[in-house]
Amino acid sequence: MSQATLSDIRHPNPYEVAQRQFDIAADRLGLKESLRRTLRSTKRELTVNFPVGMDNGDVEIFTGYRVQHNVARGPAKGGIRYHPDVTLDEVRALAMWMTWKCAVVKLPYGGAKGGVICEPKRMSLREQEGLTRRFTTELSIIIGPDSDIPAPDVNTNPQTMAWIMDTYSQHHGYSIPSVVTGKPVIVGGSEGRADATGRGVVFTVEEAAREIGLDLAGATVAVQGYGNAGSVAAKLLHYDYGAKVIAISDSQGGVYCEAGIDPDSAVHYKGQNGSLSGLPGTEPISNDDLLTLPCDVLIPAALENQISAYNADSIQAKIIAEAANGPTTPEADEILYGNGRMVIPDIIANAGGVTVSYFEWVQDKQAFFWTEKEINQKLRQIMTSSFADVLTMAKREQVNMRTAAYLLAVDRVATASAVRGLYP
Numbered sequence: 001m002s003q004a005t006l007s008d009i010r011h012p013n014p015y016e017v018a019q020r021q022f023d024i025a026a027d028r029l030g031l032k033e034s035l036r037r038t039l040r041s042t043k044r045e046l047t048v049n050f051p052v053g054m055d056n057g058d059v060e061i062f063t064g065y066r067v068q069h070n071v072a073r074g075p076a077k078g079g080i081r082y083h084p085d086v087t088l089d090e091v092r093a094l095a096m097w098m099t100w101k102c103a104v105v106k107l108p109y110g111g112a113k114g115g116v117i118c119e120p121k122r123m124s125l126r127e128q129e130g131l132t133r134r135f136t137t138e139l140s141i142i143i144g145p146d147s148d149i150p151a152p153d154v155n156t157n158p159q160t161m162a163w164i165m166d167t168y169s170q171h172h173g174y175s176i177p178s179v180v181t182g183k184p185v186i187v188g189g190s191e192g193r194a195d196a197t198g199r200g201v202v203f204t205v206e207e208a209a210r211e212i213g214l215d216l217a218g219a220t221v222a223v224q225g226y227g228n229a230g231s232v233a234a235k236l237l238h239y240d241y242g243a244k245v246i247a248i249s250d251s252q253g254g255v256y257c258e259a260g261i262d263p264d265s266a267v268h269y270k271g272q273n274g275s276l277s278g279l280p281g282t283e284p285i286s287n288d289d290l291l292t293l294p295c296d297v298l299i300p301a302a303l304e305n306q307i308s309a310y311n312a313d314s315i316q317a318k319i320i321a322e323a324a325n326g327p328t329t330p331e332a333d334e335i336l337y338g339n340g341r342m343v344i345p346d347i348i349a350n351a352g353g354v355t356v357s358y359f360e361w362v363q364d365k366q367a368f369f370w371t372e373k374e375i376n377q378k379l380r381q382i383m384t385s386s387f388a389d390v391l392t393m394a395k396r397e398q399v400n401m402r403t404a405a406y407l408l409a410v411d412r413v414a415t416a417s418a419v420r421g422l423y424p
């Protein structure tokens with residue numbers, strides 16, 4: 001295999017992947033050509049180049065994007081990512097996935113995403129704040145509580161969302177909490193939002209385990225990407241279900257322990273040391289090897305394109321729950337389906353994040369807040385009923401879970417577009 005071919009297999013363009021996933025559903029649905037062309041591409045794309053004053057006195061120019069894929073079912077919704085590898089095509093793919101995700105769990109939103117090419121780990125808090133405030137200002141021509149509502153993603157967090165909310169509010173002269181979700185509770189955030197993505201993942205794992213007859217008590221779990229989504233999923237599976245987390249990783253590599261890792265100690269250790277490497281009682285494992293470990297549940301919770309035709313055949317997990325967006329390529333999907341693996345696709349598995357973001361937005365708009373118990377009950381209801389819809393569709397159409405989720409989502413968005421009609 002030539003290097004170029006291997007690289008194409010392992011790192012396909014995420015936007016092309018998203019379009020191929022869409023094509024599979026559009027073909028099966030027999031989507032009208034004009035609708036297919038509309039839904040296959042993004043609606044609106046903003047690229048901004050903007051200066052930020054750095055601590056050493058220099059001014060650096062950063063590039064950022066905000067892409068709205070589709071707004072047929074409501075305002076655009078989607079996170080903002082800070083990462084050195086952000087590209088416009090990655091943001092386009094993530095925006096398209098948000099459209100389908102909101103549709104599959106029936107939230108009244110369209111899809112969007114944003115990203116800035118930067119390395120936040122090498123920036124001070126003050127530099128990150130400056131970058132966020134200026135990026136928000138650049139985006140202020142398209143974001144808003146009724147038009148496009150950002151949220152956290154890789155390397156952004158509640159503090160980042162508080163800066164976005166404050167900057168947008170300063171421009172308007174009064175507080176507008178509903179412009180962004182994932183904020184700290186003290187400024188209009190929702191109870192349960194911090195854990196929502198991981199909790200939603202676990203609700204879908206519970207349903208999948210029931211479907212395949214797997215007892216989660218004592219089940220082995222490997223998690224790639226021990227950040228917000230991955231660490232919460234690991235904690236809940238360990239503490240609430242009695243599962244055994246045998247491997248976890250971050251961008252610098254992973255750690256393995258056959259007897260099981262204590263998820264809270266790992267979070268604490270990573271907080272103190274900046275990485276998981278050297279976690280007491282564990283041995284090192286590479287991110288590649290973690291994916292192919294013998295285990296019951298594999299949770300990719302890092303970035304795109306982790307499971308490709310290169311390694312799909314070696315995956316041993318019975319359930320693959322996609323906490324990350326786009327971790328599996330279409331070729332890998334076919335291999336995993338052929339091998340009888342149950343893939344819970346990203347647009348349903350990690351929809352808990354945007355679902356509680358929706359609850360946050362509703363609470364901000366009505367200025368009346370729910371308890372964490374109420375939030376988690378409503379989240380469970382949406383996740384389990386959406387999972388059941390997808391599973392029923394997969395069985396009825398004899399397709400994998402991703403295609404089933406797309407059939408539901410694409411049909412809903414296409415129907416909304418058709419009923420709204422063509423303007424002018």
Ligand code: NAD
Nearest residue numbers: 153154155197225226227228229250251302324325350353
């Ligand atoms: P995060 O920044 O909190 O954590 C990301 C983690 O992945 C970090 O521990 C990082 O070290 C690790 N990582 C980065 N590159 C890696 C690599 N190549 N191999 C292994 N680990 C790597 O981000 P997050 O919010 O948890 O997002 C993780 C994934 O979940 C992303 O795909 C994101 O789009 C998706 N997601 C997040 C949310 C949310 O609410 N935060 C919602 C839905 C989906």
